[in-house]
Amino acid sequence: MRKKNWRSVAKAETEFPPLEMALPMRLKGVIVSSSPHELSGASLSSYHLSWGLALLPAVAGALFLWRLESFVLLVAGILTAILAEGLCCRIRGLPLRITNGHAALMGCLMALTLPSGAPPWLACAGAAFGILIGQEAFGGNGFYFLHPALAGRLFVYLSWPNYFHRTPIKADFPLTLPDIWHGIGLASVNDFLFRPGHLNGEASAALLVLGAVFLLGQGMKWRIPVGALLLVGLGTRLGDGSHVWFHGDIRQVLCMPSLYFLIVFLSTDPLTTPLAHGGQWVFGLSLGALVALLRGMGGDPEGLFVLPLAISLVTPLLDRLGDRRR
Amino acid sequence: MKRILQGRPFRGGIPLSKEPAWQAPIETVPVPNWVVVPLLAHDGRTLKPAVQKGSKVKAGDLLAEDQVALLAPISGRVAAIEPLPHLTGFRVPSVRIERLDEKEAFEPTRDFRRLGQGELLKTVWGKGLNLPPIPERAVEVLVVTGFHDDPYSAGAQRLVLEFSDTIRAGLEILQRLYACQRVLIAVEPRPARAFTAWKQVVKAMENIALVSVSGLFPQAEEDILLSTILPRRVLKDLVDDAGCALIVEAESIFLLAEAMIWRHPVLERLITVSGSGISSPRNLRVRIGTPLSAVLSFCGVEPESLGKVVAGDAMRGWAQFDDRAGIGRETHSILLIKREDAEILREEPCLRCGWCLEACPHDLNPARLFKACRLEDWGVARAYGLEECSECGACAWTCPSHLKLVHGFRFAKKELEKRGEGRDRVPAS
Numbered sequence: 106m107r108k109k110n111w112r113s114v115a116k117a118e119t120e121f122p123p124l125e126m127a128l129p130m131r132l133k134g135v136i137v138s139s140s141p142h143e144l145s146g147a148s149l150s151s152y153h154l155s156w157g158l159a160l161l162p163a164v165a166g167a168l169f170l171w172r173l174e175s176f177v178l179l180v181a182g183i184l185t186a187i188l189a190e191g192l193c194c195r196i197r198g199l200p201l202r203i204t205n206g207h208a209a210l211m212g213c214l215m216a217l218t219l220p221s222g223a224p225p226w227l228a229c230a231g232a233a234f235g236i237l238i239g240q241e242a243f244g245g246n247g248f249y250f251l252h253p254a255l256a257g258r259l260f261v262y263l264s265w266p267n268y269f270h271r272t273p274i275k276a277d278f279p280l281t282l283p284d285i286w287h288g289i290g291l292a293s294v295n296d297f298l299f300r301p302g303h304l305n306g307e308a309s310a311a312l313l314v315l316g317a318v319f320l321l322g323q324g325m326k327w328r329i330p331v332g333a334l335l336l337v338g339l340g341t342r343l344g345d346g347s348h349v350w351f352h353g354d355i356r357q358v359l360c361m362p363s364l365y366f367l368i369v370f371l372s373t374d375p376l377t378t379p380l381a382h383g384g385q386w387v388f389g390l391s392l393g394a395l396v397a398l399l400r401g402m403g404g405d406p407e408g409l410f411v412l413p414l415a416i417s418l419v420t421p422l423l424d425r426l427g428d429r430r431r
Numbered sequence: 432m433k434r435i436l437q438g439r440p441f442r443g444g445i446p447l448s449k450e451p452a453w454q455a456p457i458e459t460v461p462v463p464n465w466v467v468v469p470l471l472a473h474d475g476r477t478l479k480p481a482v483q484k485g486s487k488v489k490a491g492d493l494l495a496e497d498q499v500a501l502l503a504p505i506s507g508r509v510a511a512i513e514p515l516p517h518l519t520g521f522r523v524p525s526v527r528i529e530r531l532d533e534k535e536a537f538e539p540t541r542d543f544r545r546l547g548q549g550e551l552l553k554t555v556w557g558k559g560l561n562l563p564p565i566p567e568r569a570v571e572v573l574v575v576t577g578f579h580d581d582p583y584s585a586g587a588q589r590l591v592l593e594f595s596d597t598i599r600a601g602l603e604i605l606q607r608l609y610a611c612q613r614v615l616i617a618v619e620p621r622p623a624r625a626f627t628a629w630k631q632v633v634k635a636m637e638n639i640a641l642v643s644v645s646g647l648f649p650q651a652e653e654d655i656l657l658s659t660i661l662p663r664r665v666l667k668d669l670v671d672d673a674g675c676a677l678i679v680e681a682e683s684i685f686l687l688a689e690a691m692i693w694r695h696p697v698l699e700r701l702i703t704v705s706g707s708g709i710s711s712p713r714n715l716r717v718r719i720g721t722p723l724s725a726v727l728s729f730c731g732v733e734p735e736s737l738g739k740v741v742a743g744d745a746m747r748g749w750a751q752f753d754d755r756a757g758i759g760r761e762t763h764s765i766l767l768i769k770r771e772d773a774e775i776l777r778e779e780p781c782l783r784c785g786w787c788l789e790a791c792p793h794d795l796n797p798a799r800l801f802k803a804c805r806l807e808d809w810g811v812a813r814a815y816g817l818e819e820c821s822e823c824g825a826c827a828w829t830c831p832s833h834l835k836l837v838h839g840f841r842f843a844k845k846e847l848e849k850r851g852e853g854r855d856r857v858p859a860s
Contacts, residue, residue: 135738138750139841140743143582147831148779149782151831152831247779247782324786380785429796
């Protein structure tokens, strides 16, 4: 009985009464529908595929640096996410949505936000929580209000924090720029290219920026990372190291892979961010401000990953900023 | 004076891939056995017929009085005056004329060079030309749309390639008719051959310039076209309601010249038939009111192989279910989609990706608007500018969730209309 109910709700949501028709069909078997009669060809699968392609450089970097550890984490995260979503679709009597790639993307993001060398069951636990509670409990893809991967990560972080505070596996690119670059004051370029962070997805800032540039061409909400980058830069620059709140070297900050991972890949999930352009700016700027603040004042850098979740809670309010209400 | 100006960019818009329909030469479809002419004025009013059932008409005879005369497109007998199938899917009061084999002869026009402006006007309207009425104010700029923003029409490009002399003559008559200070022709830089042909046309003329436009859909929409190509001073006058600018289609110019020089009344319409349902696109001159079935059989297309027949372009056209409907006075293309390619994609939940906001040329929030329409929350829908939506379809085109946004907006407008709150809608063909 319950199953049937859900199905009928889903149907009522998606169908309008047909436009008025006065005549029997003379052209046999043609489709009569409202314009437009041609679509761009974009679909949910292509949308999620472009995200997957944007993550590809980061995944490749992780596999190169951490090899098997990273591979097992990724497979565990992706498989669990797909299974969890499939299970929910089954229970709710909906068609399987594996082909649109959303679950796989979330599992992949989940695995990338874990520290390198974390046990694979951590990825399973995070992905399962993220999909079951973060996503499907609120209606599945299209209806959740917290980023499933971040919700899953928050869950595993709060439950097993010790895995996050262990020293990560030591790994470095066996590559450096020749010394001549250091001589001309471009040492930070080396950091930008070849300094991994401690998370799985943070093999190199350059690889993440590569993915971000690709996403930019795919119509991502660019106002969020740009706004965040502005305020992170400003926050780091303001005090010039003298004030306890804003310290650090801007070059050092811009070379951190975690910055790009956070403000591009984890904060621009379309569903949990505002639609209105004004709201996107506020989202990005407040994210940047909080990142700068937390870097200066916070005790635990892991707190950074809660920020997009926290701001997405006020997305409905941010949607009213710069809204096109007449 | 500069000959080629650059158009300004406009907000939103989508890049549609253009079909090479402009390469197909213009062919003339033989006179059909019967035609259907809807008794509709250009603003959607129903007209009173000037003929009776059973009476004989000659091609070019008046069927009904309108601002623009409604003419009989073929010689024959009036078989019926009753509600008949129309391209919009409704039954509309129409005149059905059955052909009798008679020689078509047209009353010659006096040499247009000797006619005064008033007489010229009377002649123009008597010929059934679809031109805007002459405004009280002096026309500062007359805009000619020499391009199509949708991929499945190629009339403007084709005409200038084949009949550039006629177009030039038409422009000269137009300048005299409206006594306009300046003519701007909006042209796309692609295809390059058509662009060169336009350059040739305006080369030796006075007070005329080409404006190169991006051709993003929906640039041919009236207010978008004006805001992108008019000089800022004229645009400001328009906004202050002090100036005057008119838009004329390239085809109207061609027909104007034809009516004035070769003395034909307007009986034909240039349409582009294209899409996956036809082996190669074709540009056809057909009698107004020719039923779709006659066009299909001229193109050699089996109706059974088609999955969708669209009168109009891919973005705004009407899907057809009755091949007895006749080509209208405004139809510029027919899109045929073969059965394998025609499908209705399942709607997925909105991802809030924001692509529709980027695509909307009217600065609306289609995603939010659609949600309001779906919940039948009419107050919110109107607050978000439902009535400013021109149903161009850019949002639905770009949507990765295949939401039927335009369908939703139409439904909402109709609901509002039923309650007497909406703006009156004009059925277009």
